[in-house]
Amino acid sequence: MSSNLTEQEFALLKRIAGRLGRSEPLTEKPSRDVIGPPDFWRQFQLSQEEKIERFCESWRALTGVAETVQSEWEAVDVLKRWIQEENITNLIRWDHPELESLGLDEPLRLSGITVNVWGHGDPQSMKEIANQAEAGITWADYAVADTGTLSLFSSREKARSVSLLPPIHIAVFRAKQLVTRIGEVMVKIDEMNRNGSLPAGVNFITGPSRSSDIENDLSIGVHGPKKVFALIIK
Amino acid sequence: MSVKPAMPLKERMKHAIADETLIEAVKKTTDRLEGGKLASSEALGNWQEWREQGSRIRSHVVQHLDYYLGQLIQNVKKRGGHVHIADTAEHAVQIFLDITKQKNAKSVLKSKSMVSEEVHLNKALEEIGVKVLESDLGEYIIQLFGEAPSHIIIPAIHKNRYQIADKFSAISGEQISEDTPTLTAFARRKLRQEFLEADIGVSGCNFAIAESGSIVMFTNEGNGRMVTTLPPVHVAFMGMERLLPSFEDLETFVNLLPRSATGQKITSYVSVINGPRKEEDLDGAQEFHLIIVDNGRSNILGDDEFQEVLNCIRCGACLNVCPVYRHIGGHAYGDVYPGPIGAVITPLLRDDMKVWGDLPYASSLCGACTDACPVKIPLHDMLVHLRARKVKLGLTPGWERMAFRMYRGSFANPGRYRLSMRAAKLMVPFMAKDGYIEKGPLHMLGWTNARHFPSPAPQSFREKWAQLSAELEGPKGGDSK
Ligand code: SF4
Numbered sequence: 094m095s096s097n098l099t100e101q102e103f104a105l106l107k108r109i110a111g112r113l114g115r116s117e118p119l120t121e122k123p124s125r126d127v128i129g130p131p132d133f134w135r136q137f138q139l140s141q142e143e144k145i146e147r148f149c150e151s152w153r154a155l156t157g158v159a160e161t162v163q164s165e166w167e168a169v170d171v172l173k174r175w176i177q178e179e180n181i182t183n184l185i186r187w188d189h190p191e192l193e194s195l196g197l198d199e200p201l202r203l204s205g206i207t208v209n210v211w212g213h214g215d216p217q218s219m220k221e222i223a224n225q226a227e228a229g230i231t232w233a234d235y236a237v238a239d240t241g242t243l244s245l246f247s248s249r250e251k252a253r254s255v256s257l258l259p260p261i262h263i264a265v266f267r268a269k270q271l272v273t274r275i276g277e278v279m280v281k282i283d284e285m286n287r288n289g290s291l292p293a294g295v296n297f298i299t300g301p302s303r304s305s306d307i308e309n310d311l312s313i314g315v316h317g318p319k320k321v322f323a324l325i326i327k
Numbered sequence: 328m329s330v331k332p333a334m335p336l337k338e339r340m341k342h343a344i345a346d347e348t349l350i351e352a353v354k355k356t357t358d359r360l361e362g363g364k365l366a367s368s369e370a371l372g373n374w375q376e377w378r379e380q381g382s383r384i385r386s387h388v389v390q391h392l393d394y395y396l397g398q399l400i401q402n403v404k405k406r407g408g409h410v411h412i413a414d415t416a417e418h419a420v421q422i423f424l425d426i427t428k429q430k431n432a433k434s435v436l437k438s439k440s441m442v443s444e445e446v447h448l449n450k451a452l453e454e455i456g457v458k459v460l461e462s463d464l465g466e467y468i469i470q471l472f473g474e475a476p477s478h479i480i481i482p483a484i485h486k487n488r489y490q491i492a493d494k495f496s497a498i499s500g501e502q503i504s505e506d507t508p509t510l511t512a513f514a515r516r517k518l519r520q521e522f523l524e525a526d527i528g529v530s531g532c533n534f535a536i537a538e539s540g541s542i543v544m545f546t547n548e549g550n551g552r553m554v555t556t557l558p559p560v561h562v563a564f565m566g567m568e569r570l571l572p573s574f575e576d577l578e579t580f581v582n583l584l585p586r587s588a589t590g591q592k593i594t595s596y597v598s599v600i601n602g603p604r605k606e607e608d609l610d611g612a613q614e615f616h617l618i619i620v621d622n623g624r625s626n627i628l629g630d631d632e633f634q635e636v637l638n639c640i641r642c643g644a645c646l647n648v649c650p651v652y653r654h655i656g657g658h659a660y661g662d663v664y665p666g667p668i669g670a671v672i673t674p675l676l677r678d679d680m681k682v683w684g685d686l687p688y689a690s691s692l693c694g695a696c697t698d699a700c701p702v703k704i705p706l707h708d709m710l711v712h713l714r715a716r717k718v719k720l721g722l723t724p725g726w727e728r729m730a731f732r733m734y735r736g737s738f739a740n741p742g743r744y745r746l747s748m749r750a751a752k753l754m755v756p757f758m759a760k761d762g763y764i765e766k767g768p769l770h771m772l773g774w775t776n777a778r779h780f781p782s783p784a785p786q787s788f789r790e791k792w793a794q795l796s797a798e799l800e801g802p803k804g805g806d807s808k
Binding site: 097098099101102104105106107108109110112113114115118119120121122123125127128129130131133134151155211212219220221224240242247248249252253254257274275276279280282283286291292293294295296297298299300301302303304305306307308309310311312313314315316317318 | 352355356359373376377379380383384387390391392393394396397400401404410412414462463464465468481482483487488491507508510511514515518519522523538539541547548549550552553555556557567572573574575576577578579581582589592593594595596597598599600601602603604605607608609610611619621625626628629
């Protein structure tokens, strides 16, 4: 295993091994009896309804806005309403098939809103476009009920900037993408790693960007979004 | 490293104690963090079981660090990242300066990283004329003041809003009012442009995942995401022990760390970086470097008394409960890591008891730090071990050694003990007032400077005992019926 280590890397491992009482660095995977979370925590499972409820509750506790809808066309209505209420005139969205099939762009453009789709257009200026946008729309890969957390996997179409640069982040997902605890997503990431499909970036997002660095006073939106919206389609 | 604190510990403490703003702020913040921690860890339930799990996972990693580090290095490379090994602080800085040169970088934007602070990266960059900016709001503020962080989690804990507003006004040339939203908005505006233009983004690494070659960062502000998403090059600094075997293990620390640090159920952003962006991706850094820093850590490995300190996840919980830290704040510790963890790890990392050996005395040994630690590091035992080490090295002051020799002499022999007690009692009328000694003789001065010492009881325990047993020997209690 040590074949493709540089001399210096190997020297460090050797030094460590020596301190730990081994003459050579360990190359065999050590066996272990503790992995992951405590046993009792693995038993924690919520029903579909409970997951939706728990997610919304946790998300709202951090000033997030959450709504549930029954259908795609209802989802478009809610999104249109949010965009209007926030006076958004310029937004950017992921180039995601689910968002595409919602058919959101046309009605928004008709009401005078600029809709940018990530990756459509000059790649150099995409960053600037995302930086100028007032809202970014994503489709969450998973959502965690326990903590009210979104999980987003990056790709060419699913840029990290879209959930980061605009002051408002809107995430849409289906109820079946909800899991109870974050460890369920962690296990999936381990699987993706083992089968070679790990994305370059995974972001877990829980509420807006926050800081308490000035006299313990909570302030929102220091660097990331100030407002976050989650829309769950049943 | 030959870095020395500017003043001896006692002087640093005197300065800190004289600063009322600091004491007020530290108290308020630590109260809030500690309160939040208690509430959120209670809400999670089975807190002790979580701690036990965290402690066992971390101990396993540290005991097999050669394996996991080897695995990490190979996987980072497999993902197209560059790995650098830094044996010392100077070495770490040199590696970074080389990258800067190679990239012809003019500006470096950092998100919070204790390790880069530990190796004094900023100073070195400024010396060669590279602009370096901290982007964490608290770090940004103290950088503007030219100061060092005073808390692991809330670095600008010692600055109030008026001082901050004055500073912001001075650098922008306009009047910035002191309400939090205005101050925050100013920092957002100011730093956004920097994020977009920086040549290199620097981050820390809360955990690296050995099995996948990933690094994981916990942040609340999103600046960690900025510096890894926008600049073309991302460099992460990592203490060589900050590893977990797989993502599955991360679940335990996603639960333990934020609760212990700020009382949040989870940090706003948990960002996982799996090397540079994929070829087809349109954002994320194109180049990824991981600098693995030893800087004294391997000295601690294999030392039974101290190895467990490498389990530390830098949550800051031990600071918040420490009566000494709460009184003097972070700067009095003289180095990057304050509070109980600093008092333990600084002398060990520096491997210099002569200069840093007084830090383990900045503790009341009440054990609150050990109880607070989410990975169950026996901090107060380590403080005692360090003190013992200092004594063994003969580094304690002459008068102290003499005093303890005298104590030993008198405590070892009943006759001498009684004699010294009687002598002490004879002295009392000259020193005590209303049952307290306000100004102690010799070595007691240090104690009585800050508080009063109760004067010895008029009747000693032995005298009382003699009297009591005489009473018991006398007429039997049962006879009174
Ligand atoms: S020693 Fe324990 S409590 Fe202190 S910072 Fe480290 S992990 Fe947290």
